[in-house]
Amino acid sequence: MIRVNSKKTPFTFESVEPESGLRAALAMSRADIIGEVGACNLRGRGGAGFPTGTKWNLAAAAKVKAGGTKYIVCNADEGEPGTFKDRVILSEFADMVFEGMTIGARAVGAAVGILYLRSEYVYLRPHLEEVLARRRTNKLLGRDIGGLDGFTFDIHIRMGAGAYVCGEETALIESLEGNRGEPRNRPPFPVDTGFEGQPTVVNNVETFAWVVCILSKSAHWFKSIGTEKSTGYKLFSVSGDCGEPGVYEFPLGITVGELLDKVGGRGAKAVQIGGASGHCVPASEFGRRLAFEDVSTGGSVIVFGPGRDMLEVAQNFMEFFVEESCGQCTPCRAGNAKLLEGVEMLRRGECSTKYLQELLALGGTMQLASKCGLGQSSPNAFVSIVKHFKDEIMGRTLVQ
């Protein structure tokens, strides 16, 4: 097992007694578990921020098709550039993630759990298998879990094969079914028609861990932290030009400036929030809040120091999307390539203002017309960098 010193603040996860969440859940009715998760307004920690209680409610109400079961899938395909909190959670709090999945299984009535682990994290697998085996021995997985008659649930691990797009839940399901990781049209949603056509809950690693904390400590506790629309704590993966990169736990609603103070990033020129698919926030907007209602993020925070070339940053992100677009829909496949070409023109100082306007309009089309979140969000970084750093990117004379 690989331990790298990434944890920079104490985590709530450490203070929660092992299995206390599961114990509490097993003493409750299914509706009450979902009620508790819904009441505290926990929103998906992968970045999209969908209310977990609502998702579970829909999956609980959905009917299983003949001969099957419902599924709980843990999305550990942590591929967003600048995100590594799930790696830390899986390394140090794997039991908690599996405990959360088991609570989810109880709540929606699922018998099978799948952890979809990205192939870049394959070195975590032996440790995770060990934890799963121990849970089976301790009757925390398998038949009649926790002595509850008829509650059968087990978890197995499936490896990804190197595709960023598989972090999108329908692409992830396609991958589990042995297909190319091409996102599906929605609806139908996975809660109704997911893996093998069965109701499937797909949640992020961190979301499952918070579920355990909520059931152990109460929805009221969770709701008292953060803002009205973004409750609770969140883990942030901080990297780039700062004194102390690593994983931090902060309440949602913290401002970019406050965060920078704590990570040794004062004097930054800009911060990329939400990874390649997120937004670039310039120093003039460091008062903005990290919350679903302001700058939304799955936790990625990349700090850019004063000397950084923002066009280089934009180019890196666009190269990433050109590589990772699944190629299924035209706005994303062709659009990302055009935007990358545009960034290269800007770097050479060969882009007219009119053409730049056209590129921005193309970005708008991609946001509107792409099939999944990848293409809808891939122009964000480019658009926000052009918007905030026009003085820096236009009319370049130096060939770099």
Added chain:
Amino acid sequence: MLVGQQQRLQDDIRGLVGRFGRHRNALIPVLQELQKAHATISDFAMQVVADELGIHPAEVYGVTSFYAFLRQRERGRFVFRLCGTISCDLAGKSRVARQLENDLGIRFGETSDDGRFGLEWASCLGMCDQGPALLVNDRVYTRVTPEEVHAIIDECKSTFGAHARQAAQA
């Protein structure tokens, strides 16, 4: 391909299909294990997998070519994947990249003539707080410096020998 090798490949695939199940869901695990044992997924292997799972070989090809970690041609016993993400960029990745090219004697996207080393970019290795990050097969290296590159390559060379010895003894 020799008949003996073909037979072995076929047997291996049947074994894997037996282990993961004769259905479409088993396709990626079968291909992953097959690659572990045989280094690549050849056209012949794709045909056999398709026959065993009862799907069209084009489907197997589609999947194999889609995923970055599945490969149809030899990429080297040791595949070096340097993280290309912006955080590793800020941490000084480009000099590590250059030194890797110099010490391996190949460019990104290439495989060494002896088939031992491959060099590729990775999208993000999730080690952003301790870049530059490098993944060599299943092993991850963090805060890599250009001076360290040589030692990492040497480590591979010695473990490669060890694998060969272990296999011979087994």
